[in-house]
Amino acid sequence: MNFKTPIVDLTNVSKIYNKQIWALKKIDLKLYRGQCISLLGSNGSGKTTLLRIIGNNLKNTTGTINYNLEEENILKAIGLQKREQSWPNGFKVKDINDLWIRIYDMNDLEWINKLKDVFGVNEIEEKYLNKLSIVRLQIYAIFLAFISKPELVLIDELSSDIDFRYEEKITNFFKEYLSVGNTLVLNSPSYYFLENLTDRVVYLNDGEIFDDLLIKEIEKEYKTVMEYTKSIFKEELVVEKKIKNKSKFFSTMNTKTETYSNNLQTLIEQLECEEHHNEKMLNRLKEVYFSVLDLKTNIDNLSVSYINANSIKIISKKIKATIKSIKKLTINYRYKKYHKTLNSIEKFLSKELKRTFANDKVIVNGDVLSITMSKTEKKQLEKLKERYIKEEQKIIRRKILKQQFKKEKKKIVKDKLVQESLKEDITNEIK
Template sequence: MSQTGAALADTTPPSLAKPLVKMEHVSKIFSNGTLALNDMSLTVERGQFISLLGPSGCGKSTALRIMSALGDITTGTIDWPSSRISSKGRPEGDISFVFQEPTLMPWKTVFGNVYLPLKLRGVTKAAAAPEIEKVLKTVGLQDFANAYPRELSGGMKMRVSIARALVTKPKLLLMDEPFAALDEITRQRLNDDVLKLWRETGITVIFVTHSVFESAYLSSRIVVMRARPGQVFDDFPLVTSAERDEDYRTSEEYRAACEKVSHSLQGAIQAAGGHH
């Protein structure tokens, strides 16, 4: 049976696929002299759900911006082995970013906000409509396409932001503490939604958080960072036997995972001299 090149690319087992991002000995010094990252190495394999966990000010968001090519590095190398690289040396179209705030255009409808990245690529609204409808259904907002941001709750605004990130069909979804400002119930619901999305689409996710509980619930791999300067302190897989759902939240296995992650985070804080 013959297959097209595109189909072959899609069916490559993750073990044989090139990494999505490869950071090697990366350091970042800001213009004010702050050493934000020091000698950070990290390889992101396809299909993983990675939590970047660490105390505030440990460089998690800086690392994420560098991975998305929104920030430059001072020393070291960063490569996107699976991506087409532009003439400026940046990956083209494979990475989407969900920020801490939804950053929606208040004068545009939900549909209009999700359409924005496709519009920037020159896709007509008519051609984009089926994909936008599909992605709104994925995040549970199919009935709110014509609503404006002011009419939405905080959780719904964040769903729009996620839909906008997904509409370009990225290989890598970067999420920078997207649920930190939400109440606990909304946050748990969105955690479940993101996990479902990850399972169904096979997308790779890097999720920045400083919540032990959130990282232990979501991740297939946890990267713990120490602060000042930021670097990888610990990096381990988190495999569970059970489906991560409401029952898992009260299970002994989840409690043990939280304990392991918490212990690692404490080690990172102590290694940084206890400042956090």
């Protein structure tokens, strides 16, 4: 069992609802064996969406997720406790127990009995599910998440209303579960579970990872997790006050990028309705649409967060990439009917946005906000560059290997043809 290799590795994972609401924005996250990770953040910050995506219960819009599980059946390897607990009338707890045991083909009665004891299931087996309290249903849902002996368990709700008798039992069980190399992710757990179980805190804000710290780092700087969360909350309030004026500056950009993304969406829908539409053209239009949508999101984020050199550079890079995508389309005369829309977008990007984000200074309400990079930001940027170079090298290696494979294949085919030709010549000679 490799504790250094992530059990789950998320790269550039985003979730977009209704083509414009970003629930998660380019998440990079590694979950390791033996760790208990607590997801923190305000309501609507993307914690439940992230849990469901990790649990293979919700499809991500972009990015990749790699699992390093020993169990081949992902549904058996990952246990997910959902927040919503609604069961149909007439079902007793024991009926669902039997159903889950059959679904996962669980013959380990010792494990089932242990779970029943830890989560107090023996006491409620004869009761109807729709008669149980919300807290009881939450605990029961955690019991169900553990039935298949998963390697990774994701808990969406661990209430502070749990009876103290169960708090200790559940905590001790979780510690035992983690000690053998399993992984646990808790969404906004109560302070009891936060203080007694957590190895690492991932703090989400507006669909992005705001902080990712080991509990040791938090205790060193803030003494307790409670003090850390208070400090983060204060920081968020300070930011909210600072951004009121700044958001006005960005409102025109937001309005224009939204208008252009809507225009592009209309073009895409029109093209899709055409009987013999050009698929290549459609894909390129979609590429431009997602670039503009991505730009809008980045500008939205900047209007409600800190301005730093890295965020300015990212937007500047995205503007250039979007202009490049548009130019690929406007070069082609066949797509002239789309040129008016595309040219107006390009003009806005080149003459307004590009100039605004051209350097590390942004003018807000007549004041110049200078942006300087901290040592930490510089290190992060270097790491990103290094990772980007490594990814590029991988792509280049793949291309080289592909080319070599094609050459070898051609050579084998050629050799076979030569051999067949020789055989034919020898046969003719003998005749």
